[in-house]
Amino acid sequence: MELEIAFECPQCRKRFAQNLIDYAPGTRRLCPACGMETILTSDCLQSFRADLESFCRQPH
Numbered sequence: 716m717e718l719e720i721a722f723e724c725p726q727c728r729k730r731f732a733q734n735l736i737d738y739a740p741g742t743r744r745l746c747p748a749c750g751m752e753t754i755l756t757s758d759c760l761q762s763f764r765a766d767l768e769s770f771c772r773q774p775h
């Protein structure tokens with residue numbers, strides 16, 4: 716399983732998942748639909764947290 720973190724466009728409310736491996740702090744992620752800069756919302760963080768918890772529960 717790959718861990719993805721979602722960013723949300725404040726304008727059109729679309730979400731874009733980015734692989735955590737590719738995540739780099741300070742990098743701008745623009746919405747492919749409208750070009751606005753996407754943001755991390757608390758909703759995004761909550762779903763990431765749920766993903767992370769199920770990821771940690773998986774046997775390795």
Ligand SMILES: [Zn+2]
Pocket residue numbers: 724725726727728729746747748749750751
């Ligand atoms: Zn957008």
